[in-house]
Amino acid sequence: STEDPDSTGHEQVVFCQDKQSGLKAIIGIYSTALGPALGGTRFYPYASEADALHDVLDLSRGMAYKNALAGLDLGGGKAVIWGDPEKDKSESLLRAYGRFVQSLGGRYYTACDVGTYVADMDVVARETRFVTGRSVEHGGAGDSSVLTAWGVFQGMRAAAEHVWGSPTLAGRRVGVSGLGKVGKHLTAHLIEDGASVVATDVDQRAIDWVREAYPQVDLVDDAAAMVAADIDVYAPCALGGALADDTVSVLRAKVVAGAANNQLAHPGIEKQLADRGVLYAPDYVVNAGGVIQVADEIEGFNFERAKLRATRIYDTTREILRLADAEGVPPAVAADRLAERRMAEIGRLRTIH
Ligand code: NAI
Ligand code: K
Known part of the structure; x- marks a missing residue:
């Protein structure tokens, strides 16, 4: 147990x-x-x-895994x-x-x-x-959703590059499920990058916001409709458990990259996604921008420094996707291995003197 x-x-x-x-x-x-x-x-x-x-x-x-892969000490x-x-x-x-x-x-x-x-x-x-x-x-870092969204966008760019050859969402249809603090910022980055966005939220205020701010965004009724929609990328930005057996079997997107924690409803879903040819950028890798933002406070908060560090989520995601291919494992497994390796290698140094 x-x-x-x-x-x-x-x-x-x-x-x-x-x-x-x-x-x-x-x-x-x-x-x-x-x-x-x-x-x-x-x-x-x-x-x-x-x-x-x-x-x-x-x-x-x-x-421990998230902080290790975020490159934090x-x-x-x-x-x-x-x-x-x-x-x-x-x-x-x-x-x-x-x-x-x-x-x-x-x-x-x-x-x-x-x-x-x-x-x-x-x-x-x-x-x-x-x-x-x-x-x-x-003296604090304030609302961490700013760099969370930035980091998710970077991870999504790496996934897009892996699947379609170019690190951009331009011309792709991206489904954002949950237009909360993170989903709103993410929508802005996606539109700026040239993606078309499909969105859903259970809260009417969020829907009103997007109608006003980005009238070009298409809306669907709920997460189930999103999963069945003709989208290239699915970005779960609401609650955990977005990827369950019933979702995976109907999902039309080729890439999943979003902010929500614990997206996999149970262990084994990462394998089902891989078997269906869906690239899943692990949640804790791409949503580390928030912890990067608050961790920066320990040194005295500097937004630009924190943003640079969150931008590196692009490189980390790339490395994980390559390792996954090389080792023939789903990206979630590759991410765990990379985190464990850093904890062991760098952790060992800290016991030397
Ligand atoms: P939030 O509470 O501001 O936004 C969540 C949004 O999802 C709300 O607009 C809500 O109405 C909507 N929602 C709830 N259930 C839904 C459903 N069934 N279908 C569609 N929409 C639904 O939360 P926030 O901060 O934007 O976080 C989003 C996710 O990202 C959470 O899972 C959170 O744990 C995770 N996360 C957030 C970080 C941050 O810095 N804010 C950092 C790392 C992860
Ligand atoms: K959190």
Whole structure:
């Protein structure tokens, strides 16, 4: 079972409790081989402590791989606060949490995730230095969706080059599912590059936005219609699990590259995609622009430097697609191998002296 940290290879798992503020949190540190573990704090009403633990172990491991491939000198960690962010979030709870982060002495840096926002990180920062994703006014990187979208676009260019020979989406039809913070920026990059965009969202405000900003965008009813549509590239930018058995069997796109985390509904989908001749640019590779943006805060935020680093997602994606071909494995497997190699090679250096 993945519930047991012993069997998952995590370095450290910390249970935090502050009865007065109601804080119950778990901080998972998968690896500090490349540097301090960085990953966001998810504030979520888990059904049980076992569910919270399961999530934090999974997510912290994922961050180690994402940060390794993003070329960051950072390991992988994540935290979960077990509670309802609408009801349970308070200054004292966030500050109690900040004190636990501080107590780890820099082994773990936190950031935003589902249920936590830039303003929350500003509060956490009143108790710890080891926090990113703060507001611009507090020296932070602000909204990370800007470079997330930029990085997804770069990864998509690499995938387009791999399939059609040229690193551009010009003349392609790209389906953007989810016009949220990332989807909006991505749509802008695609249109500028000369792609035609097909979009969908469940929120009428997002639809109104795109009708106004980009009247040339075609709309479809839902994600199912998107999958069945005549598109070259599918960009899942809403929730996880966009690629399930029923989607893969009808998908008409030749490339999948999008921002959503955990796009594969279950292990084995990457193989089904490869068997159908669909090139899947792994989610955690192409959506690393956000963590690149917040990680830059540790050095004192510089947007241009962070953008350059996110631009390299193009090179990384290319390298992964080539390795996948060379080793005869799906890109998701090649990405894991490359991440593991960097953690082992560079991590070893850090134990020499
Ligand atoms: P968001 O919450 O701003 O946007 C999500 C959009 O998807 C919303 O407009 C929502 O109405 C729409 N949506 C929800 N369910 C849908 C469905 N069934 N069909 C179509 N649209 C649907 O979130 P954001 O920040 O744009 O993130 C998008 C995805 O990218 C998420 O999965 C997130 O975890 C991931 N991601 C975001 C990063 C960031 O920096 N914002 C970084 C890395 C990953
Ligand atoms: K995130």
